[in-house]
Amino acid sequence: MKQDGSLCNNLKSIRTRLGMSQQDLANIAGVTRQTISGVESGQYAPSVAVSLRLAKALGCQVENLFWFEEDLPEVEAVLTKPVPTGRQVRVSLARVGGQWIAYPLVGNDAFRIEMIPADGEAQGQIGTNKVQVRLLDDMDKLHNTVVIAGCTPVISLWAKATERWHPQLRVHYNFANSMAALRSLDRGEVHIAGMHLYDPQTGEYNIPFVREALAGKSAVLITIGVWEEGLLVPPGNPMGIKTVSDLVDLGATIVNREPGSGSRMLLERKLQEEQVPFHTLKGFEHIVHSHKDVALSVVSGIADAGVSTASIATAFGLGFVLLHRARYDLVILKEYLEEAPVQQLLSTLGHRLVQSQLEVLGGYDISKIGEVVATI
Template identity: 30%
Template sequence: MSHDFMNTKEVAQYLGIHEKQVYALIRAGKLPATRITGKWLFPRQVLEEWIESQARSALQEVREKTKEVSGALLAAGSNDPALDMLLTFLGNRRNTFIFTSTVGSVWGLKTLGEGKTEVAWCHIYDPQSAGYNTPAVVKPYLGDMPYVVIRLFTREIGLLLPKGNPVGIRGLPDVLNGDVRWVNRQVGSGIRIFFDNYVKKAGANPQDIPGYGEEVYTHLEVGLKILSGQAQVGLATVAIGRMLELDAIPIMEEPFEMIVPKASFFTTGVQAIIETLNSHSFREKVALLGGYNFTEAGRISYAGV
């Protein structure tokens, strides 16, 4: 199959759905496809543009809902279990509502730069500096917008494995040998950017990694794929491994941050996030997850144009 086109099976793997659902989407006219010699084919570029348009539609729907709630913030970007707890805590305890769309760090920055959101949840790896959320990786999406990067927490990221590590994985190099099935994160997610840089630096061909083309959108989905036996290894927060009673090999600690326009830093919603992160009641609840460090919560990592 040409790299420019995908068949129904490849599209099903790419979208993380059953092949029958692909045919249903074609019949409903909701999936871009063309029929050649009796077979449905999908231009890869058109399919990727369709996925982006679906993300835009989801964000617009959430934006309409925020208009109905006074003082609500619209956010987009990365995913994290502690972030989910934070948003729930804000709604229940502070009457502060943040509507968020899980579209990955890159899309979070894109929508912020386009003025569609007010907050981006982000953890983009910069291979040049080995840092995260540096101007080099943020500014291309925000242009001349003055912005502030605020540390929420650092978290442990690791390789999640079935209980007992039956295939004997010792670290990331074992993923590249083609003997284990990987579960991948979607293009534009911070985890995907880190892993793709690792693969490139190692001189490996990603297409030689079983499961590389199958993508999921959250850390929980990574864990569930492994728990169900559909994959043998994937990168996610160590906290998800604990929740699902999977084995985990810690790989790194990385910062998880929010990026907001400078003009929004002192707004009620943004300040409520910072205050809640440093509250004893929230810290006590999130400590049950394990694998998080809130020492620098609320610290400004970068402020500039």
């Protein structure tokens, strides 16, 4: 609530969180209920004495109750994607490579299951891709943030487990396919990119793609594990699908992933190996953008199959046809390895609680979790 144009307070939210009525607080603070009502509504600016009494009654500091709007700090940040000109936009913030990065909380990016709290509000665009952001959270919390882009559910499980040991550490997870995550790392928008891409020409996982995308930059690849990739099908595999060519022979309808995703690259590679033209596969151009959406398409009957992982099949109670085993790696620029939040996060890869979370997912071999598999 604002008072006197710029004086703000959160008296009501603190009072209600403590289960107090206006009269309860008035009795403890030695003021009238009308005073409490006037302060909360912004109709009355309290004196120093009343402010101190209210703070004491609520067990907090005066500055936790009252502040001037102009006292909220601002930072200049680089946007990760365009936002409408002249519109205020909620953003998440993190410090990456010496600059503030703003991640617009717009559309699907504003949600996981629940709405994501904002770190700040973008006030106005400065030039082409910079904004002035009014902070809504503590600066220390924002500094202690690690940003990861990737597409595996393992990242969110790892993040939650890590935050239990390091309560001051925050892990910001941006959903992105492997190539999009790598490009985001190259642009300096994230600390870590997760990827699972196979290069049939070299027989290597991820490394050739990292060398090409991060040309001239030094990076380290740390593995999370090897996961099973294949076709999600209805329980019991009623159509009897065993290969990708069966999809055409049996008239199955699929959903596909977007270009740049490991799942799409796997499907295209298998189709080429079995000499099946892409256009003969029903649903090849029906694009969804996550492993979860592939599973939901099969569960709902929209599709007969789609490429994802064994752990996703287990989570949704679906059948699974193994096509490939892929190594999932974390790609980190060397310059970020010395940052304390990144070190804290990586140190937990060897912890038993993290490993047990991955083991129960199914379809993961984590015997080499945390190993450095390449230095670029």
